[in-house]
Amino acid sequence: MNLSYLLISAALMFLATLVPRFLPFVFIKRKITSPFWKSFLYYLPYAVLAALTFPYVLYSTGSLPAAAIATVAALVMSFFELNMASVAAISFLVAFGLGFLF
Amino acid sequence: MSTKESYLAGLKKAIPVAIAYLAVSFTFGLAARRSDFPMWFASLISATNLTSAGQFTGIELLRLGAGYLELSLAVFVINLRYALMSFSLSQQVAIPIDRGTRFAMSLFLTDEVFALASEKGSALTPAYYFGLSTLPYLGWQLGTLVGYLLGGVFPHSVVAAAGIAIYCMYIAIFLPPMKKHKGIALAVLAGAAISCAMYYIPYLNLVPLGFRVIIAAVAATVLAASLFPRTEEANDEKRHQEERE
Numbered sequence: 001m002n003l004s005y006l007l008i009s010a011a012l013m014f015l016a017t018l019v020p021r022f023l024p025f026v027f028i029k030r031k032i033t034s035p036f037w038k039s040f041l042y043y044l045p046y047a048v049l050a051a052l053t054f055p056y057v058l059y060s061t062g063s064l065p066a067a068a069i070a071t072v073a074a075l076v077m078s079f080f081e082l083n084m085a086s087v088a089a090i091s092f093l094v095a096f097g098l099g100f101l102f
Numbered sequence: 103m104s105t106k107e108s109y110l111a112g113l114k115k116a117i118p119v120a121i122a123y124l125a126v127s128f129t130f131g132l133a134a135r136r137s138d139f140p141m142w143f144a145s146l147i148s149a150t151n152l153t154s155a156g157q158f159t160g161i162e163l164l165r166l167g168a169g170y171l172e173l174s175l176a177v178f179v180i181n182l183r184y185a186l187m188s189f190s191l192s193q194q195v196a197i198p199i200d201r202g203t204r205f206a207m208s209l210f211l212t213d214e215v216f217a218l219a220s221e222k223g224s225a226l227t228p229a230y231y232f233g234l235s236t237l238p239y240l241g242w243q244l245g246t247l248v249g250y251l252l253g254g255v256f257p258h259s260v261v262a263a264a265g266i267a268i269y270c271m272y273i274a275i276f277l278p279p280m281k282k283h284k285g286i287a288l289a290v291l292a293g294a295a296i297s298c299a300m301y302y303i304p305y306l307n308l309v310p311l312g313f314r315v316i317i318a319a320v321a322a323t324v325l326a327a328s329l330f331p332r333t334e335e336a337n338d339e340k341r342h343q344e345e346r347e
Contacts, residue, residue: 012177021185036331039285044183046275048180050289051322055301060266061265071273078273085122087271096260
């Protein structure tokens with residue numbers, strides 16, 4: 001990773017984060033009315049998070065079985081609506097502990 | 103309320119968010135250290151991006167040597183949810199706010215700051231908003247630095263296991279609303295299924311990571327938006343509540 005790659009990438013990440021944040025607030029005065037686009041923007045964050053999570057969560061710790069069991073734990077805890085910090089912390093402990101077994 | 107009082111009220115209101123940000127950015131610092139990025143780079147990204155999914159995905163793409171187009175598009179699509187919040191803020195504010203101030207406010211727009219700002223309704227002022235943003239922003243920077251520094255001290259087993267934390271936070275965000283909303287359930291299941299298919303199926307998995315995520319997310323969203331279009335405005339309020347998590 002050379003310096004110019006990192007600097008250009010940092011600038012691009014900044015812009016790609018900034019544009020959706022400021023454009024509507026600074027320039028748009030009227031509401032979006034199209035039901036399709038409203039629905040699109042509404043569902044997109046959930047689909048993004050799901051696509052980011054699966055299957056990559058399984059390879060996130062270096063031990064596939066440990067990560068798989070920790071993922072199941074996270075799914076169960078989230079189903080019962082445990083708060084986010086607890087879900088993350090407990091899953092981390094599960095992955096950490098099982099990492100020594102597998 | 104005076105400007106100063108509004109600012110201080112916002113500051114106080116956002117303390118829990120700042121603490122949560124410390125923890126999440128801590129794992130970002132760890133991840134950046136684990137992938138051997140320089141410390142200044144981790145801090146630069148946290149200072150200019152102030153977002154979780156975009157930053158984590160960004161450094162993962164860079165670790166794999168992604169091209170600029172792939173990086174920009176993937177981060178843009180992941181961050182498109184801010185456009186919705188940004189729209190919402192533009193409808194919400196009642197007092198006139200000039201474009202320069204609006205631009206400055208946009209820099210600090212996150213899911214949690216948006217949720218707290220929404221609670222104010224049309225009474226939202228720039229001073230209160232900047233009060234809300236200050237401590238979460240500082241927490242995000244501090245957590246990144248501490249995570250990075252401790253990433254070099256913690257044993258490898260701890261740093262490796264910490265890699266799962268951000269994914270579990272994503273799960274904690276998308277799973278609970280699936281129980282109530284069929285559209286969200288479909289968007290999540292389809293997003294996960296398409297993402298897995300593109301990862302495991304030969305040839306499809308030659309598509310770079312950033313594009314795989316974009317294709318899976320956009321295809322799943324189009325499917326959900328087509329089968330379960332949303333019509334009622336009333337659901338928006340409920341949604342803002344959910345985003346706070």
